[in-house]
Amino acid sequence: MENEDLVIHMQGVSVRRGKTTLVGDVDWSVELDERWVVLGPNGAGKTTLLRLAGAELHPTKGLLHLLGERIGKTDVFELRPRIGLCSAALSGRIPPDEKVGDLVVSAGYAVLGRWREEYDRLDTKRALALLGQLGIEHLADRTYGTLSEGERKRTLIARALMTDPEVLLLDEPAAGLDLGGREDLVARLSELALDPDAPATVLVTHHVEEIPPGFTHALLLREGAIVAQGLLDDVLTEENLSKTFDQPLELQKAGDRYFARRKATQG
Ligand SMILES: Nc1ncnc2c1ncn2[C@@H]1O[C@H](COP(=O)(O)OP(=O)(O)O)[C@@H](O)[C@H]1O
Numbered sequence: 491m492e493n494e495d496l497v498i499h500m501q502g503v504s505v506r507r508g509k510t511t512l513v514g515d516v517d518w519s520v521e522l523d524e525r526w527v528v529l530g531p532n533g534a535g536k537t538t539l540l541r542l543a544g545a546e547l548h549p550t551k552g553l554l555h556l557l558g559e560r561i562g563k564t565d566v567f568e569l570r571p572r573i574g575l576c577s578a579a580l581s582g583r584i585p586p587d588e589k590v591g592d593l594v595v596s597a598g599y600a601v602l603g604r605w606r607e608e609y610d611r612l613d614t615k616r617a618l619a620l621l622g623q624l625g626i627e628h629l630a631d632r633t634y635g636t637l638s639e640g641e642r643k644r645t646l647i648a649r650a651l652m653t654d655p656e657v658l659l660l661d662e663p664a665a666g667l668d669l670g671g672r673e674d675l676v677a678r679l680s681e682l683a684l685d686p687d688a689p690a691t692v693l694v695t696h697h698v699e700e701i702p703p704g705f706t707h708a709l710l711l712r713e714g715a716i717v718a719q720g721l722l723d724d725v726l727t728e729e730n731l732s733k734t735f736d737q738p739l740e741l742q743k744a745g746d747r748y749f750a751r752r753k754a755t756q757g
C-alpha cells in the first residue's frame with residue numbers, strides 16, 4: 491500500500507502495442523474528492539488511460555497504483571468492484587431483454603461474489619434510489635433494448651454506482667445523445683460532481699460543452715501525451731485547447747459552462 495489518499499496514481503506510465511505508443515510516460519494522480527475531465531481528440535489515448543484507471547489494462551512501463559494497490563501485484567478481480575466503469579463497450583454486451591432494475595441490482599453480485607435466487611430487498615431499494623438519482627426510476631421494469639440512448643447511458647451510470655465504488659470512470663457518456671439528452675446528462679453529472687459523498691470521478695470527452703459544472707480538474711491529451719493537467723480553470727485555456735486539438739480554437743465560458751469553436755481567420 492502507498493499513497494492511500496490517491497485513487498489513481500500513475501508514474502511514468504506507458505502503454506505500447508508493437509511500435510505504437512497508445513499513451514506515453516504519463517504522470518497523473520487523482521484524489522478522493524476530485525472530479526476530472528479528460529479531453530482530447532479521437533485517438534489521443536483517452537480510452538486507454540481510462541482502461542488503465544479501471545484495472546482493465548496493465549502498463550507496458552511505469553508504476554500504476556489504483557486505490558492504494560499496485561497493479562501487477564494485486565488481484566484485479568478484487569479491485570474492479572471498487573471501481574465503477576461505464577463505457578460504450580460495456581453497453582454493447584448487455585442483452586436487450588435484460589430489465590433495467592435487474593441490470594442495476596446485478597452489478598452488486600460482482601462484489602458479493604455469489605448469486606442469489608431472490609434479490610435482496612435492500613439491493614432493490616438501492617437500485618431504485620440510484621435510478622431515481624439519475625431521473626429514470628420509472629424505467630426500472632423496462633427492458634434495456636427498449637431504452638433511448640440517453641436512458642441507456644443513465645442506466646449504466648446507475649449500474650456503475652451500485653457497488654458504491656471509490657472511483658467512477660465514464661468514457662464519453664454523452665456520445666450519440668441529442669441536445670436534450672446531452673443537457674440532461676450534463677445536469678445529472680453535475681449533481682453527482684457536487685455531491686460530497688459521490689466517488690472520485692473521471693469523465694472522458696472530446697467536447698468542452700460536455701464538462702459538467704462542479705468538475706474540478708482537467709487533463710488534456712494529445713497523441714498519447716499530456717498537454718496540460720491541473721485545476722480546470724487553469725488548464726482550460728485557448729492556448730492549451732488549440733494545442734490539444736491542433737487548430738486555433740476560441741474558448742468561451744458562459745456561466746459555468748464552456749464552449750469552443752475554431753477561431754475566425756483574420757482579414
Ligand atoms: N490494440 C491496439 N493496437 C494498436 N493500436 C491501438 C490498439 N488499441 C488502440 N490503438 C490505437 O491507440 C490510439 C489511442 O486509442 P484510444 O485510447 O482508444 O483513443 P481515444 O479514446 O482517445 O479515441 C488510437 O490511435 C488507436 O487506434
Ligand SMILES: [Mg+2]
Pocket residue numbers: 536537538
Ligand atoms: Mg475512446
